[in-house]
Amino acid sequence: MKIRTTLLSLSFVFSVGACGGNDGDKFGAIADEVCACKDMKCVDQAEEKWDKLEKEMRDKYKDKKPDESVVKAYKAAEEKAEKCADALKGKGE
Numbered sequence: 436m437k438i439r440t441t442l443l444s445l446s447f448v449f450s451v452g453a454c455g456g457n458d459g460d461k462f463g464a465i466a467d468e469v470c471a472c473k474d475m476k477c478v479d480q481a482e483e484k485w486d487k488l489e490k491e492m493r494d495k496y497k498d499k500k501p502d503e504s505v506v507k508a509y510k511a512a513e514e515k516a517e518k519c520a521d522a523l524k525g526k527g528e
Contacts, residue, residue, distance in 0.1 A: 458496075459508025461488055466512035470519035478520050485516075 465488065468481040501509075 458492060459505040459512070462509050462512035463515075466516040466519070469516040472519070472523060475523065478523060481516075 462485070465481055465485050468484070469478055472478045472481065
């Protein structure tokens with residue numbers, strides 16, 4: 436599933452580095468969007484936002500280490516988004 440590939444690719448963002456007070460929250464907000472989706476088209480749209488945020492994080496914070504709170508928030512958002520997308524996929528979407 437494309438969302439899983441995108442979510443896993445974010446591991447690269449955090450291994451390269453990212454920081455900032457609300458960056459983890461931004462991923463959480465996108466995960467919330469995925470969980471609110473009723474169809475895969477919606478998941479794909481949320482994924483586009485995730486991809487855009489990933490690029491922003493790479494460009495903005497490529498030389499900085501991630502703050503631990505950002506990494507924790509990212510991991511929680513990743514798990515949540517994957518579970519919600521998988522549940523929706525299980526409904527035949």
